[in-house]
Amino acid sequence: MAATAKKKVKNSSFGQTVIDGKNVTKIFGETVTALEGADFNIRAGEFISLVGPSGCGKSTLLRLVAGLIEKTSGDLTVNNEVVTKPRTDIGMMFQKAVLLDWRTAIENVLLPSEIQHRITQDDKNKAMASLDLVGLKGFEFHFPKQLSGGMQQRVALARLIQTGANIMLMDEPFGALDEFTRERLNIELERIVGELKATTLFVTHNIQEAIFLADRVLVMTPRPGRIAKIIDVDFDRPRDISIQTSRDFNIIVEEVRDTLGGH
């Protein structure tokens, strides 16, 4: 088993810094410190997992990067530009699929294109390809309510791909799904993100999932929300689910547990 878990040369394959946070702090109201003094530096093409118990500021960090909320202090840049509002090169996926019930799968996937301009045949072809990529060929004309929870999240992923955003923010996207569906989607997500070479920030409170997907894991602790540790994960890609039982993998699991356990 451990044979599949070869180490590779440490993170040399990533490009320059895409997301840069220095001492980022977010205080809600006067008293709730959701995120305190967060330093992070994310490079092009990297897959970053954010793991930690609920309330430790994972969603807050994501929404700060997305430009959905404003930081209280610190510096935060995306592609060397200060984040002030949402931008179309950043796409987002939520715990809920957030699909429009009155639109078929493909019409939902086309939504981002439609917001930007009139739909072209190119957009339609691209939407078909996105649905194919997430394994929904043949379901283009199904409505959300005709699809299972896992398939709805696949549509949401196809919609995210359709935006063409090269930074993807995912807030517990598979958190509401059952264990089997979640595992299968994780494997496919690993494959898809690899193909797209997008920079990804992935929030989860499942340690295995976080490590399996990530190039680096940001371990966060609550009260106040902090980045406690950043751990490198150097398994070759594409990854096989069997690495989860390897020794190296479990060493990392222990490291994450230790970091979280101290809090």
Place this chain on the structure above:
Amino acid sequence: MKTMNFVISFLKYSLSFVIVLGLWEAYARYGGLNELFLPRPSKIGDKLYNLFFKFEIIEQGTIYWHFFATLAQMSIGFCYGIIIGNTLAIIAAFNETFRRYIAPYAVVFNVTPGIAVLPLIIAWFGFGWESKIALATLVCFFPPFINTLTGLLKKNDEAIELFQTIGATHSQYFWKQQLPNALPEIFAGLKLAITTALLGTIVAQFGSATEGVGILMQRFAFRLDMAGSFASLVTMAIMGLLVFTIAEVLDRRIVFWRDTKGLERVSRKKQRKLSSND
């Protein structure tokens, strides 16, 4: 199989209807009913036949004229009502101040029986069509107002964030998410409005009128013509059923995503449309 089931249930309903009418008729013929209170079905049937097929004239018009006049007054009142109700709802949905200051009035207004202001309405609008339309408008604008407002205010933080991240404008959010998302409530409001508009119209006709099914009913009742009164009642029921069915069908067509059947129908249609394009 489906049509078979339909035929069977149709037969069952018809049979139970015939049995009830038969018992009623038999009891009346046996002399058990004071027909000054409740006329026998065959007499009501005769009266309906005279009204609809012999073109009996009441107050200068056939039943068709009274039917049409009521339908027209009701429809105009209904249109005003839903325009006013929905406009107020949209303003209230986007303007917190307006919502805060208008809501108490709306509630007081709603608990005041609208029908009771008929004398005032007649004083303001006279004895013509205007007073019927005005009362219909008055009693029917509230359901669309409150339902549309509820629909537009449905909490949807995730959808807002999604639309923000894909760079949507406020108006794109309104047209592509907020409004369609409110359609089930909007239609619920319309369906309520349609029946209350009919009620308002007919009550206004009781007050004073030269045409309408309300006036028909009143004339017959004053003459103690019970068969005629009941025939008017049946006519009103037919009218109510007619407008409600139209609303129901529109609702099913437009808000198709509420039930599985609608979803399957539209899904198939869209698929066919694509394959015929290729």
